[in-house]
Amino acid sequence: MTIETVFLMVFALGSLTGAVAMFFLRHPMRVALALIGTMVSLAAIYAQLGMHVIAVFQVLVYVGAVMVFMIYAIMLLDVRDRSFTERFSPLLVAGLAGLLLLLGVLIDGLLRGQPFPAVDVPPDAFSVSTFAIVFMEQFWVYFALTAVLLLVAEIAASAVIDIRRRGQDVAAVRAERGDDHG
Amino acid sequence: MDDTTFLLALSGMLFALGLVGVIVRRNLLVMLMFLELMLNGVILSLVVFTQMLGAEAGAVLVFLVFVVAAAEIAIAVPILLLLVRTGRTLDPGAYAGLKG
Structure with missing residues (x-):
């Protein structure tokens, strides 16, 4: 070892x-x-x-x-x-039974599986410079797309929060007017 | 058992523990952390296969998963804060009405 x-x-x-x-x-x-x-x-x-x-x-x-x-x-x-x-929730016993089942399947799969073949990997395959070159030459479009999609998700979440807040404000104003009329 | 099989077993165990944690714990914040544990288990297997095959694309994919995970938390935690402001509790059973 x-x-x-x-x-x-x-x-x-x-x-x-x-x-x-x-x-x-x-x-x-x-x-x-x-x-x-x-x-x-x-x-x-x-x-x-x-x-x-x-x-x-x-x-x-x-x-x-x-x-x-x-x-x-x-x-x-x-x-x-x-x-x-x-x-713990009432699902504790069922969850632990599921955990044992999952671990059993995992151990069985690993014991029955074939050993993984060795691949000759160069020592600097994952250095910072190699990663940066591969990233900027081949994958920058995917990163840009991911960034745009995440920005859309963030704006959507902010919009949902804003709509909810405005709805609460309108409800509060209506409640006040109702009190005034009453 | 070689190192690769050992790490894949660890990855599976982390995923299984995370999944069961989401099911059995009662606190919404803790459930969110168990989701992160599941994601870490998956990332570990991805890293092991990337290292084993020498594929740089795998390392880039792991980086993208990190970015998505950070954004997921940035959205999930404000939603949780809004929920707690409304319901005053972290017990998911109190929000059963969200089912419709």
Whole structure:
């Protein structure tokens, strides 16, 4: 067993521990911290595989943007209601049975499957410069299209929120007028 | 078990844990985080196959998935804030009326 395999197993164990901890932790902030641990462990696995660009993006985009946004939302919504006192829904038993079934199918598939053929990959296949050249020469149109579609989605979400807010304002004005007439 | 099979097993386990978490937890924010866990499991398998086959297009696809995931959260969290402002709870059972 090489040192790379040992590191891989350590980080895999870290990511799995974080994922399992997410089940049992009650407060959403602790769940978020467990998820951050899982994401950082996955970034370490990507770096171990030589995919440094993906590892950097994992930390920058997921931990740096997505989870920070999520933590802001958790701080804004410190609601201590039924969802806080009762962690699990009535589907707990069915969900755990589904988990066991899924894991059984997964293990069976992996044990029966053929080993993957080794492909000769050049050592700098996923370096930053190679990624940047491939990205800018072949895939920039797809990225631009994705950006435009996401912009449309963001504008649509803002429009929905604005329509809802205006509807509430109109309802409030009508309620006031109704009170005046009454 | 070689490294590739081991990482694919890890990817499947993360996806399964995320799926079951969405089903069994009661908090909307926590459910959203389990969705992210599912997406991370899928991304791990994509990265493993990309590295195994030496396909640069896979790395670009992973990058696009990161971008879409960030936008998804940017839309999902404000929707959640609006819901909580209306219903004052994070329990998804309280919003059963949204079914129509």
